Amino acid sequence: MKTLSRDFYSRDTVEVAKDLLGKTLVRKIGDNLLTGIISETEAYKQSDDPASHAFRGITDRNKAMFGEVGRAYVYFTYGMHYCFNAVAKSDDMAAGAVLIRSLEPLEGKSIMKRKRKIKKLDNLSNGPAKLTQAFGITKKHYGVDLTKKGDLFIIDSDNQNNIIESPRIGIRNGVDNLWNFKTYY
DNA sequence: ATGCAGATTGACT
DNA sequence: GTCAATCTGCATA
Numbered sequence: 001m002k003t004l005s006r007d008f009y010s011r012d013t014v015e016v017a018k019d020l021l022g023k024t025l026v027r028k029i030g031d032n033l034l035t036g037i038i039s040e041t042e043a044y045k046q047s048d049d050p051a052s053h054a055f056r057g058i059t060d061r062n063k064a065m066f067g068e069v070g071r072a073y074v075y076f077t078y079g080m081h082y083c084f085n086a087v088a089k090s091d092d093m094a095a096g097a098v099l100i101r102s103l104e105p106l107e108g109k110s111i112m113k114r115k116r117k118i119k120k121l122d123n124l125s126n127g128p129a130k131l132t133q134a135f136g137i138t139k140k141h142y143g144v145d146l147t148k149k150g151d152l153f154i155i156d157s158d159n160q161n162n163i164i165e166s167p168r169i170g171i172r173n174g175v176d177n178l179w180n181f182k183t184y185y
Numbered sequence: 186a187t188g189c190a191g192a193t194t195g196a197c198t
Numbered sequence: 199g200t201c202a203a204t205c206t207g208c209a210t211a
Contacts, residue, residue, distance in 0.1 A: 169204095
């Protein structure tokens with residue numbers, strides 16, 4: 001399986017968010033392999049998007065959004081959660097990233113269950129902070145190159161069905177943009 | 186099924 | 199000092 005190319009991420013953030021549906025997130029932890037199909041994403045743009053971390057310009061936290069596409073933007077929020085984004089923007093954009101909100105777990109479910117500290121195999125990675133927990137994604141993955149087969153990357157896989165567009169979740173501004181994308185399996 | 190409080194820390198005003 | 203791109207558990211119906 002091939003990773004998604006740099007060019008894939010070098011397009012308008014909204015387009016990349018749609019096209020990431022159905023792709024596969026891979027996490028290597030020693031000999032263990034965790035994989036999941038991306039089933040929900042959200043696009044966050046730049047100074048034209050009041051819901052984006054990049055809205056007020058570059059800071060130490062959001063600098064990845066202004067950097068090379070195809071890398072990870074991980075941030076810490078609500079005092080206890082990590083969220084995982086793929087940096088994506090076209091050449092004329094200063095910043096942009098796609099929040100991965102939900103995964104359909106594939107391989108390594110028992111390990112995800114252990115990492116999530118839950119008893120059932122339900123709800124392993126159906127939320128932005130749940131999937132980082134299940135996949136062991138933390139700030140140490142800030143800026144990781146997702147086009148290289150390291151311990152966190154995204155490979156091409158075409159499992160995309162229909163796309164449902166909605167307002168983004170958990171934001172106060174920019175609700176009028178339908179930049180949340182979902183697909184059901 | 187739906188709703189709300191509480192957790193808990195760091196980034197930014 | 200404020201509040202966040204959230205989750206869980208417990209309450210009500």
